[in-house]
Amino acid sequence: METTDETIFGGSFLLAPIGSQPQFTPEDLSDDARAIGQAARDFVEGEVIPRDADIDKLDLALSKELLRKAGELGLLSLEIPEAYDGLDLDKISGLLVMEELGRQASFSVTYSAHTGIGTLPFVYFGNEAQKAKYLPKLGSGEWAAAYALTEPGAGSDAMNSKTVATLDGDAWVLNGSKMWISNAGFADVFVVFAKVDGRKFSAFIVEKTDPGFNVAAEEHKLGIKGSSTRALNFDNCRIPKDRLLGEIGKGHRIAFGILAIGRFKLGAGCNGIAKEVLKYTLKYTGERMQFNKAINSFGLIRKFLADMGIRIFVAESMNFRTIGYINDGMHAVAWDQPEAARKKLDIMDEFQMEASMMKVWDSEALGVIADDAVQCFGGYGFSAEYPPEKIYRDNRINRIFEGTNEINRLIIAGQLFKKVGNGTLALRKDIEDVPELGSGPLAKAEQAVELAKRQAHYALAACLEITGQKLIENQEAAARAADLVTEIYTMESAVVRAAKMVGTGHRWAELAKHCAEAHVNEGSGKVQNLARLLLSEVLETGVLERALADLKTFDLYVPAAGSKLRDAIAAQLIEKGGYPIEHF
Numbered sequence: 013m014e015t016t017d018e019t020i021f022g023g024s025f026l027l028a029p030i031g032s033q034p035q036f037t038p039e040d041l042s043d044d045a046r047a048i049g050q051a052a053r054d055f056v057e058g059e060v061i062p063r064d065a066d067i068d069k070l071d072l073a074l075s076k077e078l079l080r081k082a083g084e085l086g087l088l089s090l091e092i093p094e095a096y097d098g099l100d101l102d103k104i105s106g107l108l109v110m111e112e113l114g115r116q117a118s119f120s121v122t123y124s125a126h127t128g129i130g131t132l133p134f135v136y137f138g139n140e141a142q143k144a145k146y147l148p149k150l151g152s153g154e155w156a157a158a159y160a161l162t163e164p165g166a167g168s169d170a171m172n173s174k175t176v177a178t179l180d181g182d183a184w185v186l187n188g189s190k191m192w193i194s195n196a197g198f199a200d201v202f203v204v205f206a207k208v209d210g211r212k213f214s215a216f217i218v219e220k221t222d223p224g225f226n227v228a229a230e231e232h233k234l235g236i237k238g239s240s241t242r243a244l245n246f247d248n249c250r251i252p253k254d255r256l257l258g259e260i261g262k263g264h265r266i267a268f269g270i271l272a273i274g275r276f277k278l279g280a281g282c283n284g285i286a287k288e289v290l291k292y293t294l295k296y297t298g299e300r301m302q303f304n305k306a307i308n309s310f311g312l313i314r315k316f317l318a319d320m321g322i323r324i325f326v327a328e329s330m331n332f333r334t335i336g337y338i339n340d341g342m343h344a345v346a347w348d349q350p351e352a353a354r355k356k357l358d359i360m361d362e363f364q365m366e367a368s369m370m371k372v373w374d375s376e377a378l379g380v381i382a383d384d385a386v387q388c389f390g391g392y393g394f395s396a397e398y399p400p401e402k403i404y405r406d407n408r409i410n411r412i413f414e415g416t417n418e419i420n421r422l423i424i425a426g427q428l429f430k431k432v433g434n435g436t437l438a439l440r441k442d443i444e445d446v447p448e449l450g451s452g453p454l455a456k457a458e459q460a461v462e463l464a465k466r467q468a469h470y471a472l473a474a475c476l477e478i479t480g481q482k483l484i485e486n487q488e489a490a491a492r493a494a495d496l497v498t499e500i501y502t503m504e505s506a507v508v509r510a511a512k513m514v515g516t517g518h519r520w521a522e523l524a525k526h527c528a529e530a531h532v533n534e535g536s537g538k539v540q541n542l543a544r545l546l547l548s549e550v551l552e553t554g555v556l557e558r559a560l561a562d563l564k565t566f567d568l569y570v571p572a573a574g575s576k577l578r579d580a581i582a583a584q585l586i587e588k589g590g591y592p593i594e595h596f
């Protein structure tokens with residue numbers, strides 16, 4: 013793997029002492045990245061949000077028009093190489109743009125299905141002729157793209173697909189069907205996965221006018237009603253022989269490599285809309301009077317508001333940290349280098365664990381934020397006339413697509429167990445040193461993260477030395493292991509960023525510090541509990557009791573009064589009327 017720092021690899025955060033690894037934060041954004049983020053914000057505020065109601069009526073012509081406008085601004089070609097009229101910007105810019113686009117849930121799916129899973133297979137796997145034919149059109153928005161992997165009988169188990177491709181003279185003949193395909197109602201080109209001769213999983217390019225290709229009617233969905241979702245049918249669909257994408261039998265590399273990239277973007281989109289939800293919830297709770305007081309003066313409403321701010325801060329810290337690592341590696345490989353695409357995707361593979369953590373944590377954080385928004389609005393939150401009802405529905409899909417959160421938890425655990433098994437992540441069960449309390453402004457939180465890492469090392473090592481990688485077969489235990497390391501990653505990302513902000517005298521350093529401390533306050537207890545429950549899945553009675561006693565050596569974190577931290581956070585959010593740590 014090519015990264016600029018060999019000590020940083022997927023999962024290495026578990027080994028490195030807190031603060032010893034460089035961590036990219038939104039405060040480190042370059043002027044160029046801020047400019048593209050601002051362009052995306054202007055587009056979303058000028059063109060997308062004002063047409064929210066029309067988008068949600070599933071106006072397909074409008075979706076296509078908006079894509080074309082985004083194309084004119086360069087927002088569709090961020091990741092397309094310059095040789096094919098793209099901007100070839102870094103991945104950080106892509107994350108910023110996705111956060112802005114996330115603010116309108118339906119169009120955000122349209123946008124990411126087109127620019128991500130729809131376009132990136134051409135970028136990474138297309139041959140010269142395919143790239144030259146499709147990428148300029150996709151980058152400008154002249155054509156819209158879709159990605160068709162899922163089938164009626166093959167969702168999470170995507171490799172079990174039944175769609176087949178057979179070579180007949182100079183054409184491939186496709187037969188089968190696909191399900192739940194975003195952008196299908198207006199896409200011009202589809203990346204379709206099918207098995208050559210019913211065995212070799214491969215990818216093909218299908219154009220909407222190809223004979224034997226049919227797009228079914230729109231699905232009636234719970235949310236993202238403005239995003240087109242349809243089934244596809246292939247009935248002796250004939251496509252030219254040169255529409256094979258990549259190699260026969262290597263379709264899984266395309267299918268899963270591209271989905272991994274989609275995951276961190278989904279996380280960023282979730283955080284973009286979370287900021288929107290916080291904004292309108294702050295407004296409503298400041299205006300709504302009960303018991304002769306604005307409801308934002310009540311401790312329990314202030315807790316909801318503060319928790320939204322904390323989750324946004326934590327997600328943002330984790331997202332930018334992760335993209336910093338991925339970008340360092342991927343953007344360092346120029347497109348004119350030999351095997352550039354493979355090298356770039358190897359970097360993405362390396363950080364699969366972190367990308368899945370972003371997907372799971374951010375989508376579930378938005379789930380709680382959306383639910384809390386409904387609660388803050390009371391009965392009005394249940395009414396379609398007020399904004400929380402829509403996000404409550406729209407957000408639900410984020411836990412289902414781009415790999416369900418169950419599948420993503422299994423990916424996190426699978427990567428973790430594999431890396432422990434092959435010695436890449438050398439866990440230390442015999443850690444005896446109790447981390448010292450430092451003297452910095454976040455010393456207690458930093459010590460808590462170190463304590464949490466020791467608990468994770470202890471519990472994971474104790475379990476894995478008995479089960480080895482077979483621990484993955486106990487899915488509940490595997491999911492607990494995934495949650496355990498995710499919790500640590502989020503805590504560390506928030507604490508390191510807050511410490512950096514305090515160190516540089518950032519205007520919102522105090523808010524950042526409170527958010528990180530409040531997150532650690534809850535997270536420490538969660539880590540302790542997850543470690544205990546994980547041990548209980550594997551160790552026998554007697555051994556288990558001794559292990560729990562060992563684990564207690566690291567249960568030294570003394571919780572702060574969470575209500576004081578949250579009250580201070582809520583006060584700052586209320587004063588600003590939104591999440592105030594702006595990127596630009």
Ligand SMILES: Cc1cc2nc3c(=O)[nH]c(=O)nc-3n(C[C@H](O)[C@H](O)[C@H](O)COP(=O)(O)OP(=O)(O)OC[C@H]3O[C@@H](n4cnc5c(N)ncnc54)[C@H](O)[C@@H]3O)c2cc1C
Nearest residue numbers: 159160161162167168192193194241412413414416418419
């Ligand atoms: C609005 C929408 C848009 C979509 N867009 C696209 C698109 O553009 N292109 C595309 O190809 N697909 C798309 N999808 C499909 C989506 O990716 C799948 O729905 C998803 O992968 C889950 O597959 P499934 O629906 O068949 O559920 P299943 O795989 O049947 O899962 C059902 C339940 O079982 C669980 N489960 C399954 N396997 C396991 C396991 N091994 N261990 C534990 N639990 C498991 C799942 O987590 C889930 O809870 C879209 C779906 C929707 C709803």
